[in-house]
Structure formats: structure tokens, C-alpha cells
Amino acid sequence: MKKSAIIAMTAMLMSAAVPAFAQQDAQQKELCQIAAKNCLNKADILQKKVKKLNAEIKKGSTKYSAEDLKMLEQKLQDAQDQLDKMEGKK
Numbered sequence: 001m002k003k004s005a006i007i008a009m010t011a012m013l014m015s016a017a018v019p020a021f022a023q024q025d026a027q028q029k030e031l032c033q034i035a036a037k038n039c040l041n042k043a044d045i046l047q048k049k050v051k052k053l054n055a056e057i058k059k060g061s062t063k064y065s066a067e068d069l070k071m072l073e074q075k076l077q078d079a080q081d082q083l084d085k086m087e088g089k090k
Helices: 002-062 066-087
Strands: none
Touching: 002 066
């Protein structure tokens, strides 16, 4: 009899804890979705930055000095490295 009562009480306590776990999972899922969206937005921004830098570098010495071109190439390399890390390439 005691064994049955203990099993019944344990089952009641476990059923009360399940909604708390479900709420935590929902919150974690929402945070994960927000993080993923932010990651995609950042990746889009980096891709646009890479395209702009490539376009500026293509203008070459007609518009920029050699020092400016080196600076642009360094910025391009930094942006490309960040993008590669986000995409898991490095």
C-alpha cells in the first residue's frame, strides 16, 4: 500500500514539473531563433560589405592611392575572414 502511494505521489510531482521544462524549452527555442536571425543578418551585411569593397578596389589607382588600396584590401580580407568564420569555413 505504501509503495502504491509513493508511486502515485511521485507521478503527481513529475507531472507538475513537466510544464516548467516545456516552458524552458520554448524559451530556449525562441532565443535560438533570434540568434540565428541575427547571424543571418550579420552574414548579409558582411556579404554586402565584401561586394562594396571589391567594387572600390576594382576602381584601382585611378581613384585611390597605393596606400588607400592596401587599406581597402585589408578591410576586404577582414570582412571575408569574419564571413568565413560565420559560415564555418575557418
